[in-house]
Amino acid sequence: MKNTALAHIHEGLGAKMVPFAGYNMPVQYEGVNAEHETVRNAVGVFDVSHMGEFLLTGENALALIQKVTSNDAAVLEIGKAQYSCLPNADGGIVDDLIVYKIKEEQYLLVVNASNIEKDWNWISKHNDLGVEMKNLSDDYSLLAIQGPKAVEAMQSLTSIDLSAIKYYHFEVADFAGIEHVIISATGYTGSGGFEIYCKNSEVEQVWNKVFEAGAAFGIKPIGLAARDTLRLEMGFCLYGNDINDTTSPLEAGLGWITKFNKEFTNSANLKAQKEAGVSRKLVGFEMVDRGIPRHDYEIVDENGNNIGIVTSGTQAPSLGKAIGMGYVKTEFSAVDSEIYILIRDKKIAAKVVKMPFYKK
DSSP: OEEOTTHHHHHHTTOEEEEETTEEEEEESSOHHHHHHHHHHSOEEEEOTTSEEEEEESTTHHHHHHHHOSSOGGGOOTTBEEEEEEEOTTSSEEEEEEEEEEETTEEEEEEOGGGHHHHHHHHHHHOOSOOEEEEOTTTEEEEEEESTTHHHHHGGGOSSOGGGSOTTBEEEEEETTEEEEEEESOOSSSSOEEEEEEEHHHHHHHHHHHHHHHGGGTOEEOOHHHHHHHHHHTTOOOBTTTBOTTOOTTTTTOGGGOOOSSOOTTHHHHHHHHHHOOSEEEEEEEESSSOOOOTTOEEEOTTSOEEEEEEEEEEETTTTEEEEEEEEEGGGOSTTOEEEEEETTEEEEEEEEOSOSOOO
């Protein structure tokens, strides 16, 4: 098991630590619901330093990114980030990721912790363009400072105007006494805030100053369990649950990051799939009757015939109801469609709803 540079701090705070993607990670501190509400209403900090970072440099860096990702990275300007995915050759997804344009001919790719080695090997395999690739994953830390009070709480730590950083934009600037920190207006919660990239040797100072600055705003440390409930209320996909090597980006509702104005891995087949229409779709649903849907529960129709599978589910703290996501046959994917979740061999009624579940 690997530790993040802050593992000793989480243990000192009494966090419940669990193995996650090969790392010893804090799953919760005071409890999922309390931590969830902190992020929705104030400001919370996640240590997500287990995420992977690859730096791609050279005159063909963009060409390589265009070849392996589904979105059109040519539209990126310096200081802008883009959500994308790495399609595989079989119609599925190697991983989803964020692409940052750091400067001309230099990009940072941020990938999921569980897929670092897989992604590195996949991109390397396609790098016949002489692009310099550096795997920075073991040297960098990532803090997600999330919530509606994040801008106000963190403004004293930097000389730049945090409120001026638009969603999916970033600045490389001073933060918490450290020069050249990436301050990115991205996150996985739907409640606003920033993601802070710095070196492992710097992150403890950043963490301490973040908590000093945020004390008056009710800042708290947040674990991975609340990260999951927050992202699910927004309908954000989690790799390994809602998307994987067998799910196409079009089935997963990721057509908006799949651009056919360029060629990329398996683009011809995905384009044909788009034209023909998909046979199943990822939908959001809420429970009509009592019951909590869980990953891999079966979805059936009124007569008990299998029509799909649950990929994520929880009791949503902000909504006071049970929600989930899952793949269903396309004819059951329209909003208000009646579906049933098999929970302990019982058919429990649910209905398809429009995502995100949580509306600000």
